[in-house]
Amino acid sequence: NAGVTQTPKFRVLKTGQSMTLLCAQDMNHEYMYWYRQDPGMGLRLIHYSVGEGTTAKGEVPDGYNVSRLKKQNFLLGLESAAPSQTSVYFCATSRSSYNSPLHFGNGTRLTVT
Amino acid sequence: DAKTTQPNSMESNEEEPVHLPCNHSTISGTDYIHWYRQLPSQGPEYVIHGLTSNVNNRMASLAIAEDRKSSTLILHRATLRDAAVYYCILEDYGGSQGNLIFGKGTKLSVKP
Numbered sequence: 001n002a003g004v005t006q007t008p009k010f011r012v013l014k015t016g017q018s019m020t021l022l023c024a025q026d027m028n029h030e031y032m033y034w035y036r037q038d039p040g041m042g043l044r045l046i047h048y049s050v051g052e053g054t055t056a057k058g059e060v061p062d063g064y065n066v067s068r069l070k071k072q073n074f075l076l077g078l079e080s081a082a083p084s085q086t087s088v089y090f091c092a093t094s095r096s097s098y099n100s101p102l103h104f105g106n107g108t109r110l111t112v113t
Numbered sequence: 114d115a116k117t118t119q120p121n122s123m124e125s126n127e128e129e130p131v132h133l134p135c136n137h138s139t140i141s142g143t144d145y146i147h148w149y150r151q152l153p154s155q156g157p158e159y160v161i162h163g164l165t166s167n168v169n170n171r172m173a174s175l176a177i178a179e180d181r182k183s184s185t186l187i188l189h190r191a192t193l194r195d196a197a198v199y200y201c202i203l204e205d206y207g208g209s210q211g212n213l214i215f216g217k218g219t220k221l222s223v224k225p
Contacts, residue, residue: 004156035215041213043157078198098204099145099164102213103154104156 006105013058013081021076031094032074036087081112117201122220125191134146135201145204148186150197196223
């Protein structure tokens with residue numbers, strides 16, 4: 001029972017390159033979220049999904065796209081990476097949208113040069 | 114969304130209790146109070162949450178003021194492993210699909 005698994009753990013990109021971050025969960029949770037965390041700051045929500053085939057924008061969605069083709073996977077894409085996207089990215093899941101704890105992965109550290 | 118106020122940092126001695134305060138004066142009647150913590154180089158970890166009554170679990174206790182405008186996370190015996198950033202968060206019923214707004218939290222240091 002792995003919980004929430006993020007791949008890769010680390011990545012270095014050059015400006016303009018693209019990549020996809022994968023979040024996989026084995027908890028059968030409906031809700032999945034992508035956050036970013038910058039030094040000295042709290043987490044900010046990028047996009048989220050309330051179920052398979054659905055996605056919605058969070059607080060800071062610009063420059064990112066997401067897909068939820070399967071219930072257990074939530075993908076975060078950067079089409080043209082920028083240095084401002086250097087951050088640590090966390091995926092989280094929850095059973096429902098209210099009164100339900102979030103379960104986080106251990107993050108992906110992305111550097112864009 | 115309702116906001117919370119926490120001290121930037123606190124220190125504790127190992128094996129002593131720790132009381133982490135949180136003010137949330139604009140809390141509404143349906144807002145749950147959540148606490149998470151984040152150890153270095155890890156994702157946030159759920160600690161405890163409650164609505165009106167005090168709550169206990171294996172990790173901590175949550176004491177909620179009668180007027181709900183403040184709460185306190187209690188670690189009964191701090192260990193070195195409890196050194197982390199602790200976030201107090203309000204969950205707004207009817208808000209954006211369960212999005213919890215993480216502020217800067219309280220950085221807890223534990224001295225041996």
